[in-house]
Amino acid sequence: MYSRVIGTGSHLPERILSNYDLEKMVETSHDWIVSRTGIVERHIAAENEATSDLALQASRRAIESAGIDVDEIDLIIVATTTPDMLFPSTASILQSKLGIRNNCPAFDVQAVCTGFIYALATADCYLRSGKYRHALVVGAETLSRVIDWTDRATCVLFGDGAGAVVLRASETPGILSSHLHADGSHSHILAVPGRICDGKIQGSPFVTMNGHAVFKIAVNVLEKVATEALLANHMSPSDLDWLVPHQANIRIIEATSRKLGLGMDRVVVTVDRHGNTSAASIPLALDCAAKAGRFREGETLLMEGVGGGITWGALLLKW
Numbered sequence: 001m002y003s004r005v006i007g008t009g010s011h012l013p014e015r016i017l018s019n020y021d022l023e024k025m026v027e028t029s030h031d032w033i034v035s036r037t038g039i040v041e042r043h044i045a046a047e048n049e050a051t052s053d054l055a056l057q058a059s060r061r062a063i064e065s066a067g068i069d070v071d072e073i074d075l076i077i078v079a080t081t082t083p084d085m086l087f088p089s090t091a092s093i094l095q096s097k098l099g100i101r102n103n104c105p106a107f108d109v110q111a112v113c114t115g116f117i118y119a120l121a122t123a124d125c126y127l128r129s130g131k132y133r134h135a136l137v138v139g140a141e142t143l144s145r146v147i148d149w150t151d152r153a154t155c156v157l158f159g160d161g162a163g164a165v166v167l168r169a170s171e172t173p174g175i176l177s178s179h180l181h182a183d184g185s186h187s188h189i190l191a192v193p194g195r196i197c198d199g200k201i202q203g204s205p206f207v208t209m210n211g212h213a214v215f216k217i218a219v220n221v222l223e224k225v226a227t228e229a230l231l232a233n234h235m236s237p238s239d240l241d242w243l244v245p246h247q248a249n250i251r252i253i254e255a256t257s258r259k260l261g262l263g264m265d266r267v268v269v270t271v272d273r274h275g276n277t278s279a280a281s282i283p284l285a286l287d288c289a290a291k292a293g294r295f296r297e298g299e300t301l302l303m304e305g306v307g308g309g310i311t312w313g314a315l316l317l318k319w
Contacts, residue, residue, distance in 0.1 A: 008291070039271055056094060113306060
């Protein structure tokens, strides 16, 4: 038994924050941001938009794309670093907003930028077990809520958005394998260290990052986990049709592409338009490419990501 992607969807907030807008907020420039990150603009959620609202729109589009009824969804997993609240889960809130009344399990996964890979791998295991038939897997973030807009090292990087896929249990190969890793010894280099205690925030509620350390680790582990996934399936990079990476930084994407010997014409890139949307970045990129007709049935896709934790992972699938 396999699980196959049968529908994709995405949603971005209406407000666009360009590099030129950021020039008016902090000491930076459009040219500097593009040269270091590849980012031109990012989307910012409105004050009244919650993570679950972005997830709702992406999910509706994915379900419509899949051609199934909403009540056929019998498992919901949401990957997010920025949930609506501490609890209940954003997945449970999403279930209610979708109007699903079949009491299907719904829960969140938190692995930061690798979250969607973790969530997709988890859903795949459930569907392979035969217990569920259709899973809704969502990556959704409102990272703008945890950004210090006076910190030019981080405020230029992140954006808001959501992407979703519907998986169906199938006898035909879909997800071939997943490979997940974490190393908590690096947890300090990318974090939001604040916590709530006695109704007050203790520590910083904003993203803190050692950019050099993150870049060095990211390039290293992404190459290794991609190779791990290919070897597990007796494949080489030449067998790949598409690389769909986490959209953190164009330099990381290009470095990974070079190490794998892949031309950038085989890499899906949306970081210029979306910025780093953490757990939402891979499903956003996937949906953009799918809607543009770039993927053909039977092609082999490799998704991979790295994020705070440090977590990293890859997932190989047949489209």
